[in-house]
Amino acid sequence: xxxxxxxxxxxxxxxxxxRLKGSSFHSQLERQxxxxxxxxxxKLESLKEDIKExxxxxxxxxxxxxxxxxxxxxxxxxxxxxxxxxxxxxPLVYMRKAQGSWEKRILKSLNSMCTELSIPxxxxxxxxxxxxxxxxxxxxxxxxxxxSLFRPVYAPKDFLEVLMNLRNPNYENxxxxxxxxxxxxxxxxxxxxxxxxxxxxxxxxxLNIGQLGIDDSTQVPPELFENEHVRIGQTVLTERDSxxxxxxxxxxxxxxxxxxxxxxxxxxxxxxxxxLYYEQLKSNVIHHDLLVDSLIYKDVKLTASNDDxxxxxxxxxxxxxxxxSRDTSVLEHFSYNSAxxxxxYIRGKLGVEEYAVFYPPNGVIPFHGFxxxxxxxxxxxxxxxxLYQIFREMYVRFFFRxxxxxxxxxxxxxxxxxxxxxxxxHLPQLFYxxxxxxxxxxxxxxxWMVRAFSGYLATDQLLLLWxxxxxxxSLEILAVLAASxxxxxxxxxMEVTSLAAAEAVxxxxxxxxxxxxLQIFLFATVT
Amino acid sequence: MRKHQNSPxxxxxxxxxxxxxxxxxxxxxxxxxTNTILDxxxxxxxxxxxxxxxxxxxxxxxxxxxRENFDHTYMDEHVRxxxxxxxxxxxxxxYIVKNxxxxxxxxxxxxxxxxxxxxxxxxxxxxMPSEYHLFxxxxxxxxxxxxxxxxxxxxxxxGIFLFRKLKDVxxxxxxxxxxxxxxxPEFFGKDGVRTDDQKDETQVENYVAQCYIENPYxxxxxxxxLRVYVLVMSYIPLKAWLYRDGFARFSNTRxxxxxxxxxxxxxxxxxxxxxxxxxxxEKGCKWMIQRFRQYLTAKHGAExxxxxxxxxxxxxxxxxxxxxxxxxxxxxxxxLYGYDILIDQDLKPWLLEVNASPSLTASSQEDCELxxxxxxxxxxxxxxxxxxxxxxxxxxxxxxxxxxxxxxxAEGNVDTPVNGSFMANTCLGYNNDRKKxxxxxxxxxxxxxxx
Numbered sequence: 001x002x003x004x005x006x007x008x009x010x011x012x013x014x015x016x017x018x019r020l021k022g023s024s025f026h027s028q029l030e031r032q033x034x035x036x037x038x039x040x041x042x043k044l045e046s047l048k049e050d051i052k053e054x055x056x057x058x059x060x061x062x063x064x065x066x067x068x069x070x071x072x073x074x075x076x077x078x079x080x081x082x083x084x085x086x087x088x089x090x091p092l093v094y095m096r097k098a099q100g101s102w103e104k105r106i107l108k109s110l111n112s113m114c115t116e117l118s119i120p121x122x123x124x125x126x127x128x129x130x131x132x133x134x135x136x137x138x139x140x141x142x143x144x145x146x147x148s149l150f151r152p153v154y155a156p157k158d159f160l161e162v163l164m165n166l167r168n169p170n171y172e173n174x175x176x177x178x179x180x181x182x183x184x185x186x187x188x189x190x191x192x193x194x195x196x197x198x199x200x201x202x203x204x205x206x207l208n209i210g211q212l213g214i215d216d217s218t219q220v221p222p223e224l225f226e227n228e229h230v231r232i233g234q235t236v237l238t239e240r241d242s243x244x245x246x247x248x249x250x251x252x253x254x255x256x257x258x259x260x261x262x263x264x265x266x267x268x269x270x271x272x273x274x275x276l277y278y279e280q281l282k283s284n285v286i287h288h289d290l291l292v293d294s295l296i297y298k299d300v301k302l303t304a305s306n307d308d309x310x311x312x313x314x315x316x317x318x319x320x321x322x323x324x325s326r327d328t329s330v331l332e333h334f335s336y337n338s339a340x341x342x343x344x345y346i347r348g349k350l351g352v353e354e355y356a357v358f359y360p361p362n363g364v365i366p367f368h369g370f371x372x373x374x375x376x377x378x379x380x381x382x383x384x385x386x387l388y389q390i391f392r393e394m395y396v397r398f399f400f401r402x403x404x405x406x407x408x409x410x411x412x413x414x415x416x417x418x419x420x421x422x423x424x425x426h427l428p429q430l431f432y433x434x435x436x437x438x439x440x441x442x443x444x445x446x447x448w449m450v451r452a453f454s455g456y457l458a459t460d461q462l463l464l465l466w467x468x469x470x471x472x473x474s475l476e477i478l479a480v481l482a483a484s485x486x487x488x489x490x491x492x493x494m495e496v497t498s499l500a501a502a503e504a505v506x507x508x509x510x511x512x513x514x515x516x517x518l519q520i521f522l523f524a525t526v527t
Numbered sequence: 528m529r530k531h532q533n534s535p536x537x538x539x540x541x542x543x544x545x546x547x548x549x550x551x552x553x554x555x556x557x558x559x560x561t562n563t564i565l566d567x568x569x570x571x572x573x574x575x576x577x578x579x580x581x582x583x584x585x586x587x588x589x590x591x592x593x594r595e596n597f598d599h600t601y602m603d604e605h606v607r608x609x610x611x612x613x614x615x616x617x618x619x620x621x622y623i624v625k626n627x628x629x630x631x632x633x634x635x636x637x638x639x640x641x642x643x644x645x646x647x648x649x650x651x652x653x654x655m656p657s658e659y660h661l662f663x664x665x666x667x668x669x670x671x672x673x674x675x676x677x678x679x680x681x682x683x684x685x686g687i688f689l690f691r692k693l694k695d696v697x698x699x700x701x702x703x704x705x706x707x708x709x710x711x712p713e714f715f716g717k718d719g720v721r722t723d724d725q726k727d728e729t730q731v732e733n734y735v736a737q738c739y740i741e742n743p744y745x746x747x748x749x750x751x752x753l754r755v756y757v758l759v760m761s762y763i764p765l766k767a768w769l770y771r772d773g774f775a776r777f778s779n780t781r782x783x784x785x786x787x788x789x790x791x792x793x794x795x796x797x798x799x800x801x802x803x804x805x806x807x808x809e810k811g812c813k814w815m816i817q818r819f820r821q822y823l824t825a826k827h828g829a830e831x832x833x834x835x836x837x838x839x840x841x842x843x844x845x846x847x848x849x850x851x852x853x854x855x856x857x858x859x860x861x862x863l864y865g866y867d868i869l870i871d872q873d874l875k876p877w878l879l880e881v882n883a884s885p886s887l888t889a890s891s892q893e894d895c896e897l898x899x900x901x902x903x904x905x906x907x908x909x910x911x912x913x914x915x916x917x918x919x920x921x922x923x924x925x926x927x928x929x930x931x932x933x934x935x936x937a938e939g940n941v942d943t944p945v946n947g948s949f950m951a952n953t954c955l956g957y958n959n960d961r962k963k964x965x966x967x968x969x970x971x972x973x974x975x976x977x978x
Contacts, residue, residue, distance in 0.1 A: 138748055139781040255821055256828040308893065309818065312747035312777060378747070380825055460821055 011078045016071045024273060025067050032060055059240065066242040070267040073246075073473050074397055076336050090338035090406045094168055095413075099338045099405040102162050106365055107342045109153050114291060117149055121344055121359055125289045133286050141305065141314035147298045152368035156450040159367075159403060160185070160443070163413055166405070183435060184420035185442045190407055192418040195426070198480060199522055202472065204250040205515075207523050212252025213464040213515030226254070233257045242267055250471035252464055252515070259380040265470050266393040270386045278385035281323035288326075292360045296321045300371045309459050313378035320374050320388050321366070324395075330362035333396035338406035339363075364400070369447070372454040373399045376462050398475055402450050410475035415449050416442055418479035423486055426525060430490050439502040445482040448509070452478060461514045481514060484521035488512070554911045556585040559592060562888040563895065567902040573912070585911055590614070590884060602859045607909055610883060611762070611862050612855045617846065618864070618883040620735045621654040621679045630849035646849075648842045648878050651738040654679075656700070662736050666693055673739040689739060696736070740877055744870040746822065750778040752879060753816065753868040755955060756901055757843050757928070758908060763856040764931035767847055768908055769840070771924045771959040772897050773816040813894060820956030823874075831874060839868060839876045840953050844929055846878060863905055900924055900961060907965065914972055922968065923961040926954050 042050045055061050090096045164185045210225035236244050245264040253261050300317045304310045341363025349355035374391050381387035401411045424431045468477045492505045554574045558565045577583050587609045616622045635643035653662035678686040743750045756770040823832045865885025869877045889895030904923035920927045927934045934952040
């Protein structure tokens with residue numbers, strides 16, 4: 001039973017208050033209030049009101065608002081007080097189970113690599129090695145370690161196989177071919193939005209609303225939309241209001257304001273303590289050598305270093321990803337992620353819970369293409385500690401959903417289903433044709449969605465897409481874009497007769513313009 | 528409509544005598560290179576290739592042909608050739624230094640000191656060996672800075688080295704001297720030293736010593752330079768076009784001043800990169816200039832980037848003006864220059880060098896597409912077909928940058944007087960929607976012709 005609205009609200013408030021109490025923001029706020037006591041305008045008789053007034057005028061009220069807003073964006077609204085913590089991670093039992101067995105497989109694969117290569121999961125670096133690493137921290141990419149024996153723990157296509165085999169035990173799939181169940185690869189019944197719902201949800205992307213990525217092109221005089229939009233963006237930044245920034249970016253960020261706007265939405269301010277925190281993670285990297293480091297190296301070399309856009313940022317990627325693997329604060333996101341951090345045991349104590357540690361320390365095992373989540377951010381942030389925080393926040397808000405099995409609307413399963421449903425409903429001939437020739441559309445689009453299109457689109461287009469992810473606090477736009485791409489190339493796709501040929505038609509997305517594609521698909525198609 | 532009716536002087540001694548032509552059915556071209564440009568010329572509708580001694584209307588020659596034949600070749604009015612006779616005034620490192628220094632003095636005299644500082648985009652440079660003593664004086668004044676030594680007539684980064692101690696230069700001079708005694712001049716010629724004109728046929732190869740920019744702007748810890756294309760159709764009056772595309776070339780290794788022996792770090796020429804042990808040609812190491820401009824905008828804001836690009840425009844124009852009076856202006860000639868620009872951490876652009884024969888061999892798919900666009904549009908501007916009115920401000924990816932004076936972006940033809948706020952008609956790093964523009968342009972010209 002759902003709690004009624006009022007109890008729901010007070011539960012949510014209680015949850016947020018509790019979470020904020022433990023944060024460094026809380027202590028900062030407290031310190032400010034205490035300092036204010038020395039100010040002449042704070043009177044004893046009206047202490048409470050005066051302090052409130054002070055916090056308001058000094059901008060701390062705004063900061064509190066942003067912190068609350070950030071909590072609201074990240075954490076799911078609380079469920080019934082009687083519900084178990086698992087319920088908050090993932091309400092559907094079969095999803096939880098599937099995620100659990102997938103995790104076991106990954107961990108087994110990691111452990112067997114460990115045994116095969118006889119490399120420990122973690123070891124202290126000798127002093128000489130520490131010094132060496134410290135010296136080349138800014139140029140780790142120049143290192144060419146022999147990684148031929150390492151292989152990515154898994155690739156998107158392995159994950160797709162798992163998703164294809166997902167079944168809801170309470171739902172009669174049957175072997176009877178029916179209209180719905182046999183056409184797509186995803187066979188679980190989840191509620192996904194249809195076009196009218198999407199139009200409503202993404203109403204700011206409508207044809208009559210100014211869009212960066214469309215209305216800033218050379219044919220449109222800048223005074224019509226762009227100049228005004230930039231001006232509003234500057235106002236949003238001066239106001240330091242997360243909620244306003246989030247609403248604003250739905251129409252796209254001007255290039256010059258994007259870095260600050262995203263930071264505002266994600267509530268990242270790069271305070272001295274944040275920089276210190278990053279430095280601590282860095283020193284953890286220097287002191288300990290983890291097996292996942294090699295996986296990270298391998299992944300960067302296989303993906304970003306070979307990318308025409310991102311090769312320049314290779315060193316940044318190591319500086320972010322190696323620190324990320326050591327960051328135990330990432331573990332917090334497992335309270336709302338269907339996944340559980342993998343455990344490992346101190347040598348000789350296998351299975352003894354007291355000797356269990358999370359491995360890697362952040363609980364996230366990187367897979368093939370993981371570094372592409374960081375690469376586009378390097379375009380915006382140049383200071384490693386800030387880049388790091390932005391990435392971590394993007395990960396715990398969005399990216400984790402792209403490789404864990406859950407029923408969340410932004411989860412990869414829902415995205416796959418949304419994609420297949422859109423295509424099946426609006427381009428049935430194309431869908432049928434591709435399926436007949438053995439080129440299931442999802443087999444092609446899955447990797448785009450798992451990587452949030454990073455490495456597939458041109459950087460400017462990718463950033464315009466991610467603007468909308470942040471703006472709507474949702475990944476559903478990825479599925480809509482994937483379907484739009486198929487719609488855009490439908491004529492060519494109708495002519496192909498094999499999976500390889502279909503893949504060739506869709507191999508190069510770097511020339512696509514994201515916003516026009518989305519608009520046409522969502523708003524200009526007759527339904 | 529055309530005015531090339533003046534009768535050619537028929538002189539049997541001329542190597543290539545051209546017979547005047549009525550509106551030509553086809554354009555006969557010759558091409559000395561076998562890379563992208565040849566493909567583009569062959570694809571051009573109505574153009575036919577001539578080989579060896581055949582007569583031509585258009586010749587994409589190399590500079591050595593120019594040196595040997597230009598002076599005794601008669602060219603009909605419509606004939607075009609892709610270099611100016613003494614292009615080296617701009618493209619040889621020692622000459623450009625001399626020309627810029629002289630031009631700066633002239634500006635200072637005529638317009639004052641402040642105006643003259645607009646010429647300070649070339650790192651302090653001395654000609655070796657002739658200015659050796661001036662160099663030593665300068666070197667002693669500012670000890671500890673790094674200098675770079677470049678052979679004047681070589682290109683693509685060959686023969687370059689860095690030094691910080693005077694002793695290194697003295698040693699180097701000694702070695703050069705010994706070598707020059709031992710070997711005939713051809714000894715140095717094996718990798719193209721003497722491909723250019725050399726007025727002073729000395730034994731020792733000429734070098735310039737240039738103050739090395741120690742604070743280059745880095746992206747991802749890497750050094751890079753920019754390659755930008757400028758097309759000059761005439762020097763008197765100066766008429767120059769700037770191409771919208773270009774690229775940033777990244778060094779494969781990370782920038783540090785600690786190891787100045789490792790010259791792979793410092794040179795961002797692709798030609799040098801190719802010999803680095805870990806060079807992977809598949810990677811390309813290039814960013815299109817649009818991406819570079821966007822990256823800078825994300826980091827510094829649009830305003831600072833506008834200023835930087837305006838300063839780059841200033842470099843192109845000032846450098847061309849500095850040679851305007853020495854280059855032999857000839858209506859048959861046009862030239863496509865490749866400008867190499869370095870940007871420092873204060874976002875100040877520096878001119879490294881100008882190439883008269885920019886590498887037209889493509890290093891990657893993206894690079895190949897860029898060069899094809901560039902060359903096609905160059906041919907559109909050269910306009911052998913005679914389709915243009917001569918008043919266009921934009922042709923394909925080329926924007927008219929200078930037409931005996933600055934060109935405004937405001938609507939209208941080149942003749943439209945400049946009023947109000949002036950906005951330069953340059954679009955380096957803008958979206959290059961050339962196909963659309965060309966379609967519109969030629970459609971418009973076609974209808975005008977009918978009228």
